[in-house]
Amino acid sequence: MASIWRYLLAGLGLAALLVAILAVVFLTAPRSSLPAGPDVARTKKTDNGLYVASFVPERGVVRQGELESWLLTLKTKTGASVERAAIAISGGMPQHNHGLPTSPQVTDYLGEGRYRIEGLKFTMSGWWQLRFAISSGAGSDTVLFNVVL
Amino acid sequence: MKRLFRFLALMVAVVLVGCGKPDFSDAEKKTIASLALSSLPALKPDTTNHFADVPAAAALGSTLFFDQGMSGDGSVSCSTCHKIDRQFQDDLPQAVGVGHTNRRTMPLAGVAHDPWFFWDGRRDSLWAQALTPLENPLEQAGNRAAYAHYIKARFGERYERIFGPLPDFSGMPLNASPLGNDAEKAAWNAMSSAQRDAINGVFVNIGKAIAAFERSIAPAPARFDRFALDLATGAEPKGDAVFSKQEILGLKLFIGKANCVTCHNGPRFTDNSFHNTGVPPVAGLPPDRGRIDAVHQVEADPFNCLGAYRDGDVAACGELRFMVKNAPQLIRAYKTPSLRGAATRPPYMHAGQFSSLDEVVAHYAKAAPSVEGVSEVHPLELSDRERAALVAFLKTLSE
Numbered sequence: 001m002a003s004i005w006r007y008l009l010a011g012l013g014l015a016a017l018l019v020a021i022l023a024v025v026f027l028t029a030p031r032s033s034l035p036a037g038p039d040v041a042r043t044k045k046t047d048n049g050l051y052v053a054s055f056v057p058e059r060g061v062v063r064q065g066e067l068e069s070w071l072l073t074l075k076t077k078t079g080a081s082v083e084r085a086a087i088a089i090s091g092g093m094p095q096h097n098h099g100l101p102t103s104p105q106v107t108d109y110l111g112e113g114r115y116r117i118e119g120l121k122f123t124m125s126g127w128w129q130l131r132f133a134i135s136s137g138a139g140s141d142t143v144l145f146n147v148v149l
Numbered sequence: 150m151k152r153l154f155r156f157l158a159l160m161v162a163v164v165l166v167g168c169g170k171p172d173f174s175d176a177e178k179k180t181i182a183s184l185a186l187s188s189l190p191a192l193k194p195d196t197t198n199h200f201a202d203v204p205a206a207a208a209l210g211s212t213l214f215f216d217q218g219m220s221g222d223g224s225v226s227c228s229t230c231h232k233i234d235r236q237f238q239d240d241l242p243q244a245v246g247v248g249h250t251n252r253r254t255m256p257l258a259g260v261a262h263d264p265w266f267f268w269d270g271r272r273d274s275l276w277a278q279a280l281t282p283l284e285n286p287l288e289q290a291g292n293r294a295a296y297a298h299y300i301k302a303r304f305g306e307r308y309e310r311i312f313g314p315l316p317d318f319s320g321m322p323l324n325a326s327p328l329g330n331d332a333e334k335a336a337w338n339a340m341s342s343a344q345r346d347a348i349n350g351v352f353v354n355i356g357k358a359i360a361a362f363e364r365s366i367a368p369a370p371a372r373f374d375r376f377a378l379d380l381a382t383g384a385e386p387k388g389d390a391v392f393s394k395q396e397i398l399g400l401k402l403f404i405g406k407a408n409c410v411t412c413h414n415g416p417r418f419t420d421n422s423f424h425n426t427g428v429p430p431v432a433g434l435p436p437d438r439g440r441i442d443a444v445h446q447v448e449a450d451p452f453n454c455l456g457a458y459r460d461g462d463v464a465a466c467g468e469l470r471f472m473v474k475n476a477p478q479l480i481r482a483y484k485t486p487s488l489r490g491a492a493t494r495p496p497y498m499h500a501g502q503f504s505s506l507d508e509v510v511a512h513y514a515k516a517a518p519s520v521e522g523v524s525e526v527h528p529l530e531l532s533d534r535e536r537a538a539l540v541a542f543l544k545t546l547s548e
Contacts, residue, residue: 065415067467096411098478098525101422102471119471123420124411125180 081113196461210362221290242501248287269443316347399542427524480522
């Protein structure tokens with residue numbers, strides 16, 4: 001009889017071991033999403049509050065490894081369209097210490113404060129940053145957008 | 150008593166199976182699926198080359214690719230270096246044609262998916278690339294006027310069925326090129342611009358035919374792809390699709406701690422971009438600064454996408470229009486090579502600097518600084534077991 005208890009105890013011990021292993025595996029498994037990712041808002045106030053900028057892919061979706069065009073829409077604080085702005089674009093991947101793999105440029109003004117930016121390419125998945133230096137009659141300001149893919 | 154034993158045996162089995170089965174997070178599974186050959190998109194049409202998908206052009210291109218007549222001294226063809234039974238490369242640290250070159254022959258599987266060609270990307274289309282070795286004195290060492298005459302003599306009819314009538318060559322020199330020796334340059338300069346354009350036209354069509362052939366050179370599925378497919382569908386892996394524990398560890402390192410997948414990504418294991426990875430120069434070879442020096446060359450190439458010999462719309466020229474021209478990151482930056490088939494074709498890197506995958510992995514672990522410019526690679530803490538696992542994983546891309 002005593003031996004049965006011993007086996008039962010061994011069984012319980014093994015069960016506990018299994019639970020422990022599962023717990024370790026579960027707790028150390030890499031998370032599928034970034035814990036606290038960067039702010040990926042597509043519409044933002046510029047750094048000194050001169051403009052409201054929004055930055056969206058022209059085709060709606062972002063595809064890795066393809067040349068893409070995006071639209072940058074610029075409004076003043078009061079909501080007026082910003083026309084004839086000069087826009088300089090820079091950026092890169094902050095976690096990999098490198099700049100953009102292409103040099104995107106403004107290629108067209110589409111009216112109503114909308115500028116087409118061609119030549120963007122996200123060659124890797126991860127956290128990208130795009131900086132715009134904007135200057136127009138309303139003054140010069142900068143804005144940074146994060147894109148995570 | 151018996152039941153208890155069975156219960157215990159079952160629990161032991163559960164524990165063992167739990168350890169042996171590959172266990173990947175959802176993020177890892179997504180990355181693995183993105184590396185599988187099944188996720189390679191269909192080849193996009195090349196609108197800059199009207200003949201890219203014309204079978205007769207590809208057939209002529211294939212003939213030219215293997216034809217030693219396509220060289221200055223009749224001894225070298227594309228296939229001298231790009232050997233069909235060796236993944237279209239030659240196993241040498243630096244290629245040897247008419248002379249000894251300064252770079253390693255690149256394998257060609259899937260090359261038509263690339264936006265840039267050569268280790269430094271100094272050409273922007275497959276057809277413009279093909280023209281370069283033909284006139285390089287160290288490779289095929291010919292000149293474009295001689296090639297045009299040769300095409301007329303050997304393949305005139307085939308050529309005309311594809312590209313239309315050949316120009317009238319009467320009064321044109323037998324040897325002439327803006328890139329040739331002094332006599333060839335002088336002959337080129339003495340030609341009228343209409344004559345030069347006629348020769349260039351035939352020369353370009355040679356490139357377009359060879360490019361049409363190269364579009365058919367595709368990567369073959371490997372063990373990794375069978376493993377990835379089973380992982381994606383949840384099927385029980387069978388036969389060689391089963392990965393050993395070591396291979397699974399290597400895969401996890403490749404897409405995780407070792408960061409390889411940041412550059413070697415997508416189904417061809419390349420981001421099609423240029424990076425300085427601190428690979429040392431080879432003593433005795435001329436200085437090689439990689440991408441930074443290639444930018445001006447591709448801009449100045451009369452056969453680039455913005456030049457007069459492109460077919461189709463200028464909209465196809467985005468890569469050239471929006472290329473990075475003068476960032477410090479281009480110094481000693483080279484094109485990320487595909488890793489498919491790499492295990493069975495040493496040596497490695499742009500001038501054959503490393504002779505084994507063990508040396509490659511040791512290089513990444515150490516991450517020595519670049520002789521010029523800044524390496525993007527950071528030192529890795531890798532145990533001997535982990536290094537061996539990375540190499541074991543790379544081998545699954547070749548079997």
